[in-house]
Amino acid sequence: MIVWEKGEVLRIREETEAVQRMVVRTEAGEEAFAVHYPLLLGRAEPGDGVWLNTTAVEMGLGTGGEHFVAGWISKRPQSFAPVGHIMKMRYTPWQIAVSTGEEEGNPHREAVADRDTLGGWPILLGELHSMLPIVAAVWRHQGLIHRKRPRVVYVMTDGGALPFALSQHGKHLQELGWLDATVTAGHAFGGEVEAVNLHSALLLARHALKGDLVFVSMGPGIVGTGTPFGFSGVEQGEAVNTVAALKGVPVFIPRIQGVDGRERHRGVSHHTLTNLERVALAPAEVPLPDPLEPELSLQVETIPRRHRTFSIAVTEVEAEVILRTYPFPLRSMGRGVSEDPLFFRTVCAGALHTWKRWTQIVEGRSSLSIHREYGHKP
Missing domain, CATH: 2.40.50.140 (Nucleic acid-binding proteins)
Structure with a gap:
């Protein structure tokens, strides 16, 4: 083993x-x-x-x-004084004691002690860690255009790498000042704030860290087996249910690829369809890049009607312009934006939709205004 x-x-x-x-x-x-x-x-x-x-x-x-x-091999491991009472990586030789935002004595506890709702706030949910810099670049680009400076918070789940420190994208985004705070949920550790689970992580991100724009995904790495449910990305569907349970608005980034050697991932990935059909029991908002090829439109039509799809205008050129602002290599599954523009356009669409959702709240617009703007009938 x-x-x-x-x-x-x-x-x-x-x-x-x-x-x-x-x-x-x-x-x-x-x-x-x-x-x-x-x-x-x-x-x-x-x-x-x-x-x-x-x-x-x-x-x-x-x-x-x-x-x-x-x-x-030849020296004693260094000991560190425990800083909290919650163990992560429990019952393994590397279990560590951390102070989570929920526990007594933590400075963030008061902000969430009596909170059980996100109050209709939009939460962007991604399957892959490589979506993080794309989302952050879009939000920064929108901020420059509209002269707004929202607080961006990243919540890292334990579906991939457990240490936040492994994330090069996380490190780069913090250096650039594009991430205001990070929360590590479950057995993931090393964020600025630790959380026992995703429910608490979202409440901490919104209420303790004052996150305006919140993105959730696993850390680097994803497990897949080619079976209907044998992939760690099922957590994206579960996250829809979590956000809905907290009375937030789950915004689901579909995994749509124009290029992949595996048929199950070409077009709308079977991961996305499984999550939306079988795992996500609560309705989600699913932004899609516009335009879409006719064959992809047919795939999209298989998404259950309890979810709401939105067409977001974003071209390959527009995506390239936005993502060029990220000064580090930007690839997902070994491919860059020019090699699989559809994937990157789709992630951009999710980030743009969430920006509009956040703007709607800030400007005090009605809950139906974003539907009218996209020509969508709720």
């Missing part, structure tokens, strides 16, 4: 307080990349002997070709 290998730290490529990316020499004498989280063991230095979990690389999985440091 786990492949262990000894290694030696050769040099540190990049580091923050939360993560170190390094070059190691393996037992076979080969140089390889590795990731280490100082919170778990203490900081690594060149020359340290380490135990490496090499399982994913050995299996050829999509981890970016990096091993993970799991322990020291």
